[in-house]
Amino acid sequence: GEDVEQSLFLSVREGDSSVINCTYTDSSSTYLYWYKQEPGAGLQLLTYIFSNMDMKQDQRLTVLLNKKDKHLSLRIADTQTGDSAIYFCAESTGSGGSYIPTFGRGTSLIVHP
Amino acid sequence: EPEVTQTPSHQVTQMGQEVILRCVPISNHLYFYWYRQILGQKVEFLVSFYNNEISEKSEIFDDQFSVERPDGSNFTLKIRSTKLEDSAMYFCASTQEGQGRYQPQHFGDGTRLSIL
Numbered sequence: 001g002e003d004v005e006q007s008l009f010l011s012v013r014e015g016d017s018s019v020i021n022c023t024y025t026d027s028s029s030t031y032l033y034w035y036k037q038e039p040g041a042g043l044q045l046l047t048y049i050f051s052n053m054d055m056k057q058d059q060r061l062t063v064l065l066n067k068k069d070k071h072l073s074l075r076i077a078d079t080q081t082g083d084s085a086i087y088f089c090a091e092s093t094g095s096g097g098s099y100i101p102t103f104g105r106g107t108s109l110i111v112h113p
Numbered sequence: 114e115p116e117v118t119q120t121p122s123h124q125v126t127q128m129g130q131e132v133i134l135r136c137v138p139i140s141n142h143l144y145f146y147w148y149r150q151i152l153g154q155k156v157e158f159l160v161s162f163y164n165n166e167i168s169e170k171s172e173i174f175d176d177q178f179s180v181e182r183p184d185g186s187n188f189t190l191k192i193r194s195t196k197l198e199d200s201a202m203y204f205c206a207s208t209q210e211g212q213g214r215y216q217p218q219h220f221g222d223g224t225r226l227s228i229l
Contacts, residue, residue, distance in 0.1 A: 004155075035220075042117070042204055042220035043156070088156065100146075100169060101218070103156040 004104035006089050011110045018076040020107045022089030025070065030094040032065060033101055034074045037086040046074075046087075076109075084111045115139040119205050119221035126195050127229055134190045134224045136205030145188045146206040146218065147180065149173070156204070162188065192226075200228045 006022040024032070030051050035043040049056045049063045049072075056063045062075040072091075076083055086108050090101035118137045126132045138145050147159040160170040162180050179191045188207075192199055202223045208216040 040222065042119075042222040043206075044220070045217045048217065090156075099216070100158050100161065102158075105153075105155050 004089055004091055004102055006087075006104040006107050008105065009108050009110065011112065012079050014079060014081055014111055014113050016079055018074075018079045018083070018109055018111075020074045020076075020087050020089075020109065022072040022074075022104055023070055024072065024089070024091045024102075026091060026093060026102075027070065028093045029070075029091040031092050031099065031101075032063075032072050033088075033090040033092075034061075034063065034072075035088040035090060035103075037088065037106065039085075043088060079109075079111050081111045081113070084109055115219075117205055117207055117219050117221035119203075119224050121224060122222065123225045123227070125227045125229060128197055129194050132192050132195055132226065134192075134203050134205075134226065136188045136190075136221055137186050138188055138205065138207035139209075139219055140186070142207035142209050142219070144168075144208045144216075145180075145182070146208075147190045148204040148206065148220075149201040150204065150223075151198075151201045159190070159203075195226075195228045197228050200226060202226075 003025045012018045033048040034046045036046050037043050060077045064073045086106040088106045089104040092099045092101045120135045145162045150156045158171050160174045161168045177193050181189050202225050204223045205221045206218040208218050
């Protein structure tokens with residue numbers, strides 16, 4: 001079955017860039033997502049990328065996809081304390097019209113002054 | 114911006130008791146989902162629901178679980194006889210469409226279910 005793996009913790013200094021990495025196993029993945037979960041809140045979709053794209057940029061966020069290595073990364077430029085949260089990588093295949101995502105365990109991003 | 118709302122935020126129940134978790138999806142959304150996250154583990158898909166019936170379910174969603182849309186606004190998850198391993202955060206989500214075209218899922222803030 002599909003599997004999505006990501007490291008559990010990342011600590012960065014405020015103002016630095018953060019890079020959160022993710023690997024997945026399903027070569028038929030069509031959509032890859034990054035969700036953010038703040039304490040006590042639900043999952044908020046930050047961005048997603050189609051598998052036929054290599055990169056997507058949205059303000060401070062840059063998503064890079066290496067489909068050959070099945071590696072997805074999220075770069076947050078100029079990381080702020082408000083970026084402290086858990087970031088979930090997820091993928092879905094879209095087969096049969098189903099877009100149910102498979103999630104990783106989440107990476108806790110800790111931003112310190 | 115419209116939100117998915119879930120109640121209660123925290124539910125404590127004795128093992129063996131029935132529990133109902135409630136969700137109000139975004140009003141013009143047609144597809145509804147339940148997920149759960151056991152502490153420290155991955156977010157896992159439980160079930161999706163469309164047009165008053167289950168459209169997909171995972172292996173986790175066994176006979177102990179059921180879902181219902183009792184009226185035009187609520188979407189509920191019932192666990193008939195709770196077990197200790199049902200302790201988790203349960204998330205509801207909804208999308209405007211679900212078949213044939215990608216739509217991002219909007220999640221609620223979750224209900225933390227604690228089984229004693």
